Amino acid sequence: MCKNMPPLELAIQFHGHVCPGLLIGVRAAELAQKHLDITQDYDEELIAIVETDSCGVDAIQAILGCTFGKGNLIFNDYGKNVYTIASREKGRAVRIAQRFGATAFRESERFRQLNRKDSLSEEEAAEKENLIGVLFEKIMTMPPDELFAWEDVEFKVPDKAQIHATLQCADCGEGVMETRSHNTEAGILCTPCCQKRGGEAGV
Amino acid sequence: MCEANIYIDRGSGEELLMEMVDRVIPGEENNIFMESIFGERRVVKARIREMELVHHRIILEEIKEAAEVQTMEIWLEPDTDHGHFHEGEEVSLKLLKGYNMKAEPAAGFKNTKAFVTNGGEKTELHFHEHDGDKNLIMGQETEGLIQVYAVDEERLYAKLIVEIGHHHHHGLQPLGLPLEIVPSSYSHARMGDNYEIQVLKEGKPMAGVEVRATYAGTHNRDYPHHLTTDSEGKARLYLTARGNYLFTVSDEGIISTFTLMKSF
Numbered sequence: 001m002c003k004n005m006p007p008l009e010l011a012i013q014f015h016g017h018v019c020p021g022l023l024i025g026v027r028a029a030e031l032a033q034k035h036l037d038i039t040q041d042y043d044e045e046l047i048a049i050v051e052t053d054s055c056g057v058d059a060i061q062a063i064l065g066c067t068f069g070k071g072n073l074i075f076n077d078y079g080k081n082v083y084t085i086a087s088r089e090k091g092r093a094v095r096i097a098q099r100f101g102a103t104a105f106r107e108s109e110r111f112r113q114l115n116r117k118d119s120l121s122e123e124e125a126a127e128k129e130n131l132i133g134v135l136f137e138k139i140m141t142m143p144p145d146e147l148f149a150w151e152d153v154e155f156k157v158p159d160k161a162q163i164h165a166t167l168q169c170a171d172c173g174e175g176v177m178e179t180r181s182h183n184t185e186a187g188i189l190c191t192p193c194c195q196k197r198g199g200e201a202g203v
Numbered sequence: 204m205c206e207a208n209i210y211i212d213r214g215s216g217e218e219l220l221m222e223m224v225d226r227v228i229p230g231e232e233n234n235i236f237m238e239s240i241f242g243e244r245r246v247v248k249a250r251i252r253e254m255e256l257v258h259h260r261i262i263l264e265e266i267k268e269a270a271e272v273q274t275m276e277i278w279l280e281p282d283t284d285h286g287h288f289h290e291g292e293e294v295s296l297k298l299l300k301g302y303n304m305k306a307e308p309a310a311g312f313k314n315t316k317a318f319v320t321n322g323g324e325k326t327e328l329h330f331h332e333h334d335g336d337k338n339l340i341m342g343q344e345t346e347g348l349i350q351v352y353a354v355d356e357e358r359l360y361a362k363l364i365v366e367i368g369h370h371h372h373h374g375l376q377p378l379g380l381p382l383e384i385v386p387s388s389y390s391h392a393r394m395g396d397n398y399e400i401q402v403l404k405e406g407k408p409m410a411g412v413e414v415r416a417t418y419a420g421t422h423n424r425d426y427p428h429h430l431t432t433d434s435e436g437k438a439r440l441y442l443t444a445r446g447n448y449l450f451t452v453s454d455e456g457i458i459s460t461f462t463l464m465k466s467f
Contacts, residue, residue, distance in 0.1 A: 008395050009467045012445070106228075106236055110244040126422040127246060129444075130234075133427070136443040140395050 007033075007063040008140070014062035015055060018132055020103060020111065023139040024081060024147070025056025028096045029063035031144050032085035035094050041065030041072065044160045045089055049074045051082040060085075071161030086155045093155030102147050105138055107131045169193050206240055207259040211249060217262060221245055224261070232429050233266045248425075266425075275300055275310045277355045278449050278460040279363035282338075286391065286466025287366035290346040294365055298330070298337040298353050303417050303426055304449050308335055317353040320378060348389065352378055360459040364389060377403055384414070384450050384461035387437060392448075392465050399439045400461065401432075402452050408436025412452060419446035426451070 005013065008026050015022045033039065038046060041064055048066035050057045053075060060066055060083055066073045086093035114120060114128040139147070166175040170187030182194040189197070206225050210217040226238040235251070238244045249263035281288070282295035298317065301307035317328040317339055328351070331338040339351065346368035353361045360380050375389045380403075387399040402409040410433065415426035421444070430438035442448065448463040 005467070006393055006395075009393065012394070013467070018443075018445075106238070106244065107246065109242070110246060113243070122422060122424075126424070126427075129422050130427055131246065133443040136395075137441045141441075 007059075011059035011062045015058040018136060019055050019115075020108065020132075020135045020139060021055030022059050023136060024098060024103065025059025025083075026063065027139065027142075027144065027147055028056060028081075028083045028098075029059050029085075031096055031148060031150065032064065032083070032094055035150065036085060036087050036090055036092055038064075038085075038087050038090065041070070044070060044072045045087060047072045047074065047086045047088070047155075047157065049076060049084040049086075051076050051078040051080040053077065054081070056081060056083070074158075084153060084155065086157055088157050091157075093153050094150055095153045096148050096150040099147060099149055102142070103135075103139060105135060107134050107138075111135060171196075205259070207254075207256075207261045209237055209261045209263060211247065211263040211265055212252065213265045220247070220263065227251075227261065235263065274453070274458065275302060275307065275359070276451055276458045276460055277312075277315075277353060277359045277361040278304065278451075279339075279351060279353060279361045279462050280447065281363065281365065281462075281464055284446070286464050287369070288344070290368050291343050292367075294341040294344050294349075294367065296339040296341070296351060296363065296365070298339065298355075298361065300355065300359075303423070304419055304421065312337060313356045315353060315355045317351065319349055319351050321347065321349045323376075348375060350375070350378055352380065358457050360457065361462070362460065363462045363464070366391065366464065377406060379406060380459060381405060382409075382452060382454050382457045382459040384452055384459060386461070386463070392442060392463055394442050394445065394465070394467060396442050397439050398442050398448075398463065399437055400450055402436045402438070404454060408432075409452075409454070410434045410436055412436075412454060414438045415451045416440050416448060417451075418444040418448045 007030055011022055011026045012018055046064055046066050048060050048064060050060060081098035084093055084095045111131045114124055165178040167178050167181050167188050169176050169190040171189055171193035176190035182189045182199060206223040208222050209220045209224050211220040221237055221239055223240045224237050225240050228236040230236055233248045234246050235249050236246050248266045250266055252264040253262045277298060277300045280297045280299060282297060288294050299306040300310040300312060319326050319328055328339050331340050344367050349365045351363050351365060377383055377385050383403045385401045385403060387401055392398055402412055402414060412432050414430045414432060416428035417426045421427055428440055430440060432438045445467060447465055450461045452459050
Protein backbone atom coordinates (compact mmCIF):
# COMPACT_ATOMS: atom_id res chain seq x y z
CA MET A 1 0.00 0.00 0.00
CA CYS A 2 1.32 3.42 -0.95
CA LYS A 3 0.44 5.14 2.29
CA ASN A 4 -0.63 3.45 5.47
CA MET A 5 -4.34 3.90 5.75
CA PRO A 6 -5.50 5.25 9.07
CA PRO A 7 -8.00 3.07 10.96
CA LEU A 8 -11.00 5.14 9.94
CA GLU A 9 -10.28 4.78 6.24
CA LEU A 10 -9.52 1.07 6.60
CA ALA A 11 -12.95 0.58 8.13
CA ILE A 12 -14.76 2.66 5.49
CA GLN A 13 -13.02 0.85 2.67
CA PHE A 14 -13.91 -2.53 4.15
CA HIS A 15 -17.52 -1.61 4.94
CA GLY A 16 -18.10 0.30 1.71
CA HIS A 17 -19.83 3.37 3.10
CA VAL A 18 -19.85 5.68 6.08
CA CYS A 19 -22.61 5.28 8.63
CA PRO A 20 -22.98 5.99 12.35
CA GLY A 21 -22.80 2.31 13.29
CA LEU A 22 -19.47 1.85 11.54
CA LEU A 23 -18.06 4.95 13.23
CA ILE A 24 -19.02 3.62 16.66
CA GLY A 25 -17.09 0.46 15.77
CA VAL A 26 -14.12 2.59 14.73
CA ARG A 27 -14.15 4.35 18.10
CA ALA A 28 -14.44 1.00 19.92
CA ALA A 29 -11.55 -0.51 17.97
CA GLU A 30 -9.35 2.53 18.58
CA LEU A 31 -10.24 2.49 22.27
CA ALA A 32 -9.30 -1.20 22.49
CA GLN A 33 -5.98 -0.52 20.74
CA LYS A 34 -5.14 2.27 23.14
CA HIS A 35 -6.34 0.52 26.28
CA LEU A 36 -4.58 -2.77 25.57
CA ASP A 37 -1.62 -1.20 23.72
CA ILE A 38 -2.12 -3.47 20.76
CA THR A 39 -1.76 -3.19 17.00
CA GLN A 40 -3.62 -4.95 14.22
CA ASP A 41 -3.77 -8.71 14.51
CA TYR A 42 -1.56 -10.76 12.24
CA ASP A 43 -2.29 -14.34 13.24
CA GLU A 44 -4.77 -14.59 16.07
CA GLU A 45 -2.84 -12.64 18.68
CA LEU A 46 -6.15 -10.90 19.29
CA ILE A 47 -9.64 -12.25 19.80
CA ALA A 48 -12.83 -10.23 19.52
CA ILE A 49 -16.15 -11.30 20.94
CA VAL A 50 -18.90 -9.16 19.48
CA GLU A 51 -22.46 -9.10 20.74
CA THR A 52 -23.98 -7.63 17.58
CA ASP A 53 -23.82 -8.28 13.86
CA SER A 54 -24.33 -4.64 12.93
CA CYS A 55 -22.07 -2.25 11.02
CA GLY A 56 -19.62 -1.64 13.86
CA VAL A 57 -18.32 -5.19 13.64
CA ASP A 58 -16.83 -4.41 10.24
CA ALA A 59 -14.67 -1.76 11.89
CA ILE A 60 -13.51 -4.34 14.43
CA GLN A 61 -12.54 -6.67 11.60
CA ALA A 62 -10.85 -4.02 9.46
CA ILE A 63 -8.98 -2.20 12.21
CA LEU A 64 -8.14 -4.94 14.71
CA GLY A 65 -7.78 -7.75 12.19
CA CYS A 66 -10.12 -10.03 14.14
CA THR A 67 -12.00 -11.53 11.24
CA PHE A 68 -14.62 -14.09 10.50
CA GLY A 69 -12.25 -15.93 8.20
CA LYS A 70 -9.37 -16.11 10.66
CA GLY A 71 -11.61 -17.49 13.34
CA ASN A 72 -10.72 -14.87 15.94
CA LEU A 73 -14.06 -13.09 15.67
CA ILE A 74 -16.66 -14.71 17.87
CA PHE A 75 -20.27 -13.62 17.45
CA ASN A 76 -22.72 -13.82 20.32
CA ASP A 77 -26.11 -12.85 18.98
CA TYR A 78 -27.24 -10.68 21.89
CA GLY A 79 -28.15 -7.58 19.88
CA LYS A 80 -25.89 -5.36 22.01
CA ASN A 81 -23.20 -2.94 20.92
CA VAL A 82 -20.65 -4.63 23.14
CA TYR A 83 -17.17 -5.64 22.05
CA THR A 84 -14.76 -7.67 24.17
CA ILE A 85 -11.22 -7.58 22.85
CA ALA A 86 -8.56 -9.90 24.26
CA SER A 87 -4.83 -10.07 23.65
CA ARG A 88 -3.02 -13.39 24.04
CA GLU A 89 0.34 -11.65 24.37
CA LYS A 90 -0.80 -9.14 26.97
CA GLY A 91 -2.98 -11.64 28.82
CA ARG A 92 -5.65 -8.98 29.07
CA ALA A 93 -9.13 -8.34 27.82
CA VAL A 94 -11.32 -5.27 27.80
CA ARG A 95 -15.10 -5.21 27.50
CA ILE A 96 -16.35 -2.08 25.72
CA ALA A 97 -20.07 -1.33 25.87
CA GLN A 98 -21.76 1.56 24.09
CA ARG A 99 -23.61 3.69 26.60
CA PHE A 100 -27.37 3.65 26.20
CA GLY A 101 -28.52 6.82 24.45
CA ALA A 102 -24.95 7.99 23.79
CA THR A 103 -25.66 8.67 20.13
CA ALA A 104 -29.31 9.67 20.43
CA PHE A 105 -28.68 12.92 18.59
CA ARG A 106 -31.60 14.76 17.07
CA GLU A 107 -30.14 14.02 13.64
CA SER A 108 -30.00 10.27 14.31
CA GLU A 109 -33.71 9.56 14.03
CA ARG A 110 -34.08 11.45 10.76
CA PHE A 111 -31.03 9.63 9.41
CA ARG A 112 -32.68 6.31 10.27
CA GLN A 113 -35.92 7.42 8.59
CA LEU A 114 -34.06 8.19 5.39
CA ASN A 115 -31.98 5.05 5.66
CA ARG A 116 -35.12 2.93 5.74
CA LYS A 117 -36.37 4.36 2.45
CA ASP A 118 -35.87 2.27 -0.66
CA SER A 119 -35.20 5.31 -2.80
CA LEU A 120 -34.45 8.92 -2.02
CA SER A 121 -35.26 12.08 -3.89
CA GLU A 122 -32.33 14.32 -4.77
CA GLU A 123 -33.27 16.55 -1.87
CA GLU A 124 -33.46 13.64 0.55
CA ALA A 125 -30.14 12.26 -0.68
CA ALA A 126 -28.54 15.62 0.05
CA GLU A 127 -30.22 15.75 3.44
CA LYS A 128 -28.96 12.28 4.31
CA GLU A 129 -25.47 13.17 3.14
CA ASN A 130 -25.50 16.27 5.36
CA LEU A 131 -26.83 14.30 8.33
CA ILE A 132 -24.00 11.77 7.95
CA GLY A 133 -21.55 14.64 8.00
CA VAL A 134 -23.01 16.03 11.22
CA LEU A 135 -23.19 12.62 12.91
CA PHE A 136 -19.67 11.78 11.69
CA GLU A 137 -18.16 14.77 13.46
CA LYS A 138 -20.21 14.22 16.60
CA ILE A 139 -19.35 10.53 16.96
CA MET A 140 -15.68 10.87 16.03
CA THR A 141 -15.06 13.79 18.39
CA MET A 142 -17.05 12.57 21.41
CA PRO A 143 -15.02 11.92 24.54
CA PRO A 144 -14.62 8.13 24.83
CA ASP A 145 -16.23 7.96 28.26
CA GLU A 146 -19.40 9.60 26.93
CA LEU A 147 -19.63 7.01 24.19
CA PHE A 148 -18.54 3.87 26.02
CA ALA A 149 -18.21 2.21 29.39
CA TRP A 150 -15.25 -0.15 29.51
CA GLU A 151 -13.54 -2.40 32.01
CA ASP A 152 -10.86 -5.06 32.14
CA VAL A 153 -12.41 -8.49 32.31
CA GLU A 154 -11.24 -12.01 33.05
CA PHE A 155 -11.05 -13.89 29.82
CA LYS A 156 -10.12 -17.48 29.12
CA VAL A 157 -8.33 -17.28 25.82
CA PRO A 158 -9.51 -20.05 23.51
CA ASP A 159 -7.09 -22.17 21.54
CA LYS A 160 -6.17 -20.91 18.13
CA ALA A 161 -8.45 -21.97 15.30
CA GLN A 162 -7.59 -25.45 14.06
CA ILE A 163 -7.15 -26.48 10.46
CA HIS A 164 -8.93 -29.80 9.94
CA ALA A 165 -8.74 -32.40 7.19
CA THR A 166 -11.07 -32.13 4.21
CA LEU A 167 -13.10 -35.24 3.38
CA GLN A 168 -15.10 -35.96 0.25
CA CYS A 169 -18.87 -36.14 0.50
CA ALA A 170 -20.13 -39.48 -0.81
CA ASP A 171 -23.15 -37.83 -2.47
CA CYS A 172 -22.10 -34.53 -4.02
CA GLY A 173 -18.39 -35.23 -4.23
CA GLU A 174 -17.49 -31.86 -2.76
CA GLY A 175 -15.00 -31.39 0.03
CA VAL A 176 -16.21 -30.95 3.61
CA MET A 177 -14.28 -30.15 6.78
CA GLU A 178 -13.86 -33.31 8.84
CA THR A 179 -15.47 -31.81 11.94
CA ARG A 180 -18.51 -30.74 9.90
CA SER A 181 -18.99 -34.07 8.16
CA HIS A 182 -21.58 -36.77 8.98
CA ASN A 183 -20.54 -40.40 9.16
CA THR A 184 -23.66 -42.21 7.92
CA GLU A 185 -24.55 -45.63 6.49
CA ALA A 186 -24.32 -44.00 3.07
CA GLY A 187 -20.80 -42.91 3.84
CA ILE A 188 -19.29 -39.52 4.74
CA LEU A 189 -21.78 -36.78 3.93
CA CYS A 190 -21.75 -33.02 4.07
CA THR A 191 -24.59 -31.38 5.98
CA PRO A 192 -26.78 -30.40 2.96
CA CYS A 193 -26.56 -33.93 1.54
CA CYS A 194 -27.23 -35.43 4.95
CA GLN A 195 -30.33 -33.22 5.28
CA LYS A 196 -31.55 -34.25 1.81
CA ARG A 197 -31.46 -37.85 3.01
CA GLY A 198 -33.58 -36.86 5.98
CA GLY A 199 -30.73 -36.54 8.42
CA GLU A 200 -30.76 -34.04 11.23
CA ALA A 201 -30.02 -30.43 10.45
CA GLY A 202 -26.74 -29.07 11.65
CA VAL A 203 -23.72 -31.10 12.61
CA MET B 204 -49.90 28.16 19.44
CA CYS B 205 -49.51 24.47 19.94
CA GLU B 206 -48.54 22.43 16.89
CA ALA B 207 -48.10 24.05 13.51
CA ASN B 208 -47.83 22.93 9.93
CA ILE B 209 -44.59 23.89 8.24
CA TYR B 210 -44.59 25.06 4.66
CA ILE B 211 -41.57 25.71 2.50
CA ASP B 212 -41.21 27.95 -0.49
CA ARG B 213 -38.61 26.62 -2.90
CA GLY B 214 -39.22 29.43 -5.33
CA SER B 215 -42.48 28.21 -6.82
CA GLY B 216 -44.94 28.80 -4.00
CA GLU B 217 -45.56 27.21 -0.64
CA GLU B 218 -45.69 23.47 -0.23
CA LEU B 219 -46.45 21.50 2.91
CA LEU B 220 -43.25 20.18 4.45
CA MET B 221 -44.38 18.68 7.74
CA GLU B 222 -47.60 18.55 9.72
CA MET B 223 -48.17 18.95 13.44
CA VAL B 224 -44.72 20.21 14.28
CA ASP B 225 -44.03 20.92 17.93
CA ARG B 226 -40.31 21.71 17.84
CA VAL B 227 -38.38 24.03 15.53
CA ILE B 228 -34.71 24.64 16.24
CA PRO B 229 -32.60 26.86 13.99
CA GLY B 230 -29.08 25.41 13.80
CA GLU B 231 -25.76 26.24 12.25
CA GLU B 232 -25.18 26.79 8.55
CA ASN B 233 -28.85 27.70 7.94
CA ASN B 234 -30.09 24.29 9.06
CA ILE B 235 -33.53 24.28 10.60
CA PHE B 236 -34.42 21.21 12.60
CA MET B 237 -38.06 20.29 13.09
CA GLU B 238 -39.90 17.54 14.87
CA SER B 239 -43.56 16.62 14.69
CA ILE B 240 -45.75 15.21 17.45
CA PHE B 241 -45.56 11.90 15.55
CA GLY B 242 -41.81 11.77 16.03
CA GLU B 243 -40.93 12.60 12.42
CA ARG B 244 -37.81 14.77 12.17
CA ARG B 245 -36.32 16.76 9.34
CA VAL B 246 -33.48 19.14 8.78
CA VAL B 247 -33.69 21.64 5.91
CA LYS B 248 -31.56 24.54 4.76
CA ALA B 249 -33.97 27.42 5.03
CA ARG B 250 -34.87 30.61 6.80
CA ILE B 251 -38.10 31.33 8.63
CA ARG B 252 -40.09 33.77 6.50
CA GLU B 253 -43.22 34.06 8.57
CA MET B 254 -44.94 32.53 11.59
CA GLU B 255 -48.73 32.74 11.42
CA LEU B 256 -49.39 31.78 15.00
CA VAL B 257 -53.16 32.12 14.84
CA HIS B 258 -53.32 29.81 11.83
CA HIS B 259 -50.69 27.39 13.14
CA ARG B 260 -48.52 27.94 10.09
CA ILE B 261 -44.78 28.43 9.81
CA ILE B 262 -43.48 29.35 6.41
CA LEU B 263 -39.89 28.67 5.48
CA GLU B 264 -37.96 29.91 2.52
CA GLU B 265 -35.44 27.51 1.10
CA ILE B 266 -31.93 28.85 1.08
CA LYS B 267 -30.30 28.36 -2.23
CA GLU B 268 -27.81 31.13 -1.66
CA ALA B 269 -25.35 31.36 -4.47
CA ALA B 270 -27.06 28.48 -6.25
CA GLU B 271 -29.67 30.88 -7.47
CA VAL B 272 -27.04 32.99 -9.08
CA GLN B 273 -24.95 30.00 -10.10
CA THR B 274 -21.89 32.13 -10.52
CA MET B 275 -19.43 30.09 -12.47
CA GLU B 276 -16.10 29.32 -10.94
CA ILE B 277 -13.09 27.36 -12.12
CA TRP B 278 -11.23 24.66 -10.29
CA LEU B 279 -8.44 22.20 -10.91
CA GLU B 280 -8.77 18.46 -10.46
CA PRO B 281 -6.00 15.89 -10.54
CA ASP B 282 -6.27 13.05 -13.00
CA THR B 283 -5.91 10.57 -10.16
CA ASP B 284 -8.07 9.59 -7.21
CA HIS B 285 -4.98 8.53 -5.32
CA GLY B 286 -4.44 11.87 -3.55
CA HIS B 287 -0.93 12.36 -4.86
CA PHE B 288 1.38 11.43 -7.67
CA HIS B 289 4.47 9.27 -7.50
CA GLU B 290 7.90 10.36 -8.59
CA GLY B 291 8.28 9.57 -12.26
CA GLU B 292 4.53 9.41 -12.80
CA GLU B 293 3.00 11.74 -15.37
CA VAL B 294 1.24 14.59 -13.60
CA SER B 295 -2.02 15.34 -15.33
CA LEU B 296 -4.65 17.85 -14.24
CA LYS B 297 -7.98 19.11 -15.52
CA LEU B 298 -9.35 22.62 -15.39
CA LEU B 299 -13.11 22.69 -14.97
CA LYS B 300 -15.70 25.44 -14.96
CA GLY B 301 -19.04 25.19 -13.24
CA TYR B 302 -20.39 25.42 -9.74
CA ASN B 303 -20.14 23.32 -6.57
CA MET B 304 -17.72 20.87 -8.25
CA LYS B 305 -20.28 20.16 -10.94
CA ALA B 306 -18.80 21.01 -14.29
CA GLU B 307 -20.84 22.97 -16.79
CA PRO B 308 -19.28 22.22 -20.17
CA ALA B 309 -21.27 24.98 -21.84
CA ALA B 310 -19.80 27.63 -19.53
CA GLY B 311 -16.83 28.20 -21.81
CA PHE B 312 -13.42 29.55 -20.98
CA LYS B 313 -12.05 32.96 -21.83
CA ASN B 314 -8.45 34.17 -21.77
CA THR B 315 -7.43 31.15 -19.72
CA LYS B 316 -3.88 30.73 -18.54
CA ALA B 317 -2.19 28.30 -16.19
CA PHE B 318 1.08 28.39 -14.32
CA VAL B 319 3.15 26.08 -12.20
CA THR B 320 5.36 27.28 -9.40
CA ASN B 321 8.05 25.18 -7.88
CA GLY B 322 10.54 26.66 -5.45
CA GLY B 323 9.78 30.26 -6.44
CA GLU B 324 10.03 29.71 -10.20
CA LYS B 325 6.88 30.33 -12.20
CA THR B 326 6.34 28.72 -15.59
CA GLU B 327 3.36 29.02 -17.88
CA LEU B 328 1.65 25.76 -18.79
CA HIS B 329 -0.08 25.01 -22.04
CA PHE B 330 -3.49 23.41 -22.18
CA HIS B 331 -4.19 20.25 -24.11
CA GLU B 332 -7.69 20.61 -25.50
CA HIS B 333 -9.66 17.42 -25.92
CA ASP B 334 -13.45 17.28 -26.46
CA GLY B 335 -13.80 20.66 -24.81
CA ASP B 336 -11.72 19.61 -21.80
CA LYS B 337 -8.80 21.68 -20.72
CA ASN B 338 -6.05 19.36 -19.59
CA LEU B 339 -2.67 20.17 -18.15
CA ILE B 340 -0.16 17.44 -18.79
CA MET B 341 2.96 18.35 -16.94
CA GLY B 342 5.12 15.34 -17.56
CA GLN B 343 7.18 13.59 -14.95
CA GLU B 344 7.92 15.90 -12.09
CA THR B 345 10.48 15.21 -9.42
CA GLU B 346 9.43 14.56 -5.85
CA GLY B 347 8.09 17.54 -3.97
CA LEU B 348 5.21 19.92 -3.69
CA ILE B 349 4.31 22.02 -6.66
CA GLN B 350 1.56 24.59 -6.92
CA VAL B 351 -0.50 25.01 -10.04
CA TYR B 352 -2.93 27.79 -10.65
CA ALA B 353 -5.14 28.91 -13.49
CA VAL B 354 -6.89 32.16 -14.25
CA ASP B 355 -9.93 32.63 -16.47
CA GLU B 356 -11.75 35.80 -17.50
CA GLU B 357 -8.98 37.61 -15.58
CA ARG B 358 -11.05 37.24 -12.38
CA LEU B 359 -11.57 33.52 -11.78
CA TYR B 360 -8.70 31.73 -10.07
CA ALA B 361 -8.13 28.07 -9.31
CA LYS B 362 -5.29 26.62 -7.30
CA LEU B 363 -4.13 23.09 -6.58
CA ILE B 364 -1.19 21.79 -4.62
CA VAL B 365 0.23 18.69 -6.22
CA GLU B 366 2.03 16.29 -3.95
CA ILE B 367 4.59 14.15 -5.75
CA GLY B 368 5.96 11.45 -3.51
CA HIS B 369 5.08 11.24 0.14
CA HIS B 370 4.47 13.51 3.09
CA HIS B 371 5.72 16.96 2.39
CA HIS B 372 4.81 19.36 5.13
CA HIS B 373 6.85 22.48 4.52
CA GLY B 374 8.08 25.03 2.06
CA LEU B 375 4.77 26.28 0.73
CA GLN B 376 4.45 29.96 0.03
CA PRO B 377 1.35 31.84 -1.06
CA LEU B 378 1.31 32.46 -4.80
CA GLY B 379 0.40 36.12 -4.44
CA LEU B 380 -2.96 35.89 -6.19
CA PRO B 381 -5.32 38.84 -5.68
CA LEU B 382 -7.54 36.52 -3.65
CA GLU B 383 -6.05 33.25 -2.46
CA ILE B 384 -6.85 30.33 -0.20
CA VAL B 385 -3.82 28.87 1.52
CA PRO B 386 -3.75 25.71 3.65
CA SER B 387 -2.43 26.71 7.08
CA SER B 388 -0.11 23.75 7.31
CA TYR B 389 0.14 21.52 4.31
CA SER B 390 -0.16 17.89 5.17
CA HIS B 391 -1.81 14.96 3.54
CA ALA B 392 -5.46 15.48 4.42
CA ARG B 393 -7.54 12.66 5.80
CA MET B 394 -11.17 12.13 6.67
CA GLY B 395 -11.64 13.17 10.27
CA ASP B 396 -9.06 15.96 10.04
CA ASN B 397 -10.01 19.44 11.16
CA TYR B 398 -8.54 21.14 8.13
CA GLU B 399 -7.54 24.77 8.38
CA ILE B 400 -7.21 27.25 5.54
CA GLN B 401 -6.39 30.94 5.42
CA VAL B 402 -7.79 33.53 3.02
CA LEU B 403 -5.40 36.17 1.73
CA LYS B 404 -6.40 39.27 -0.20
CA GLU B 405 -3.44 40.92 -1.87
CA GLY B 406 -1.31 38.80 0.45
CA LYS B 407 -2.97 39.93 3.67
CA PRO B 408 -5.29 37.85 5.88
CA MET B 409 -8.93 38.54 5.14
CA ALA B 410 -11.11 38.41 8.24
CA GLY B 411 -14.86 37.85 8.33
CA VAL B 412 -15.22 36.59 4.78
CA GLU B 413 -17.37 33.62 3.84
CA VAL B 414 -15.57 30.55 2.56
CA ARG B 415 -17.72 27.90 0.93
CA ALA B 416 -16.63 24.29 0.88
CA THR B 417 -17.86 21.28 -1.02
CA TYR B 418 -16.63 17.86 -2.07
CA ALA B 419 -16.70 15.66 -5.10
CA GLY B 420 -19.97 13.92 -5.81
CA THR B 421 -22.12 15.83 -3.35
CA HIS B 422 -25.88 15.55 -3.78
CA ASN B 423 -26.30 19.11 -2.54
CA ARG B 424 -27.33 21.60 -5.18
CA ASP B 425 -25.42 24.30 -3.37
CA TYR B 426 -22.26 24.22 -1.29
CA PRO B 427 -22.89 22.14 1.84
CA HIS B 428 -20.49 24.11 4.04
CA HIS B 429 -20.32 27.82 4.73
CA LEU B 430 -17.46 28.97 6.92
CA THR B 431 -16.44 32.42 8.09
CA THR B 432 -12.81 33.41 8.53
CA ASP B 433 -11.62 34.57 11.95
CA SER B 434 -9.50 37.61 12.74
CA GLU B 435 -6.46 35.88 11.20
CA GLY B 436 -8.36 35.08 8.02
CA LYS B 437 -8.52 31.41 9.02
CA ALA B 438 -11.39 28.93 8.91
CA ARG B 439 -11.59 25.26 9.72
CA LEU B 440 -13.62 22.39 8.33
CA TYR B 441 -13.95 18.90 9.75
CA LEU B 442 -13.55 16.59 6.76
CA THR B 443 -16.27 13.96 6.66
CA ALA B 444 -16.55 13.07 2.98
CA ARG B 445 -14.55 10.88 0.69
CA GLY B 446 -12.69 12.41 -2.23
CA ASN B 447 -11.37 15.85 -2.95
CA TYR B 448 -12.70 19.02 -1.38
CA LEU B 449 -13.06 22.45 -2.94
CA PHE B 450 -12.82 25.69 -0.96
CA THR B 451 -14.13 28.86 -2.60
CA VAL B 452 -13.99 32.53 -1.68
CA SER B 453 -15.44 35.52 -3.51
CA ASP B 454 -14.69 39.22 -3.21
CA GLU B 455 -15.31 42.16 -5.50
CA GLY B 456 -16.00 40.02 -8.53
CA ILE B 457 -13.00 37.76 -8.01
CA ILE B 458 -13.71 34.10 -7.27
CA SER B 459 -10.80 31.99 -6.08
CA THR B 460 -10.84 28.26 -5.43
CA PHE B 461 -8.48 25.81 -3.80
CA THR B 462 -8.75 22.10 -4.47
CA LEU B 463 -7.72 19.90 -1.58
CA MET B 464 -6.54 16.52 -2.82
CA LYS B 465 -7.34 13.55 -0.63
CA SER B 466 -6.28 10.00 -1.17
CA PHE B 467 -9.52 8.53 0.10
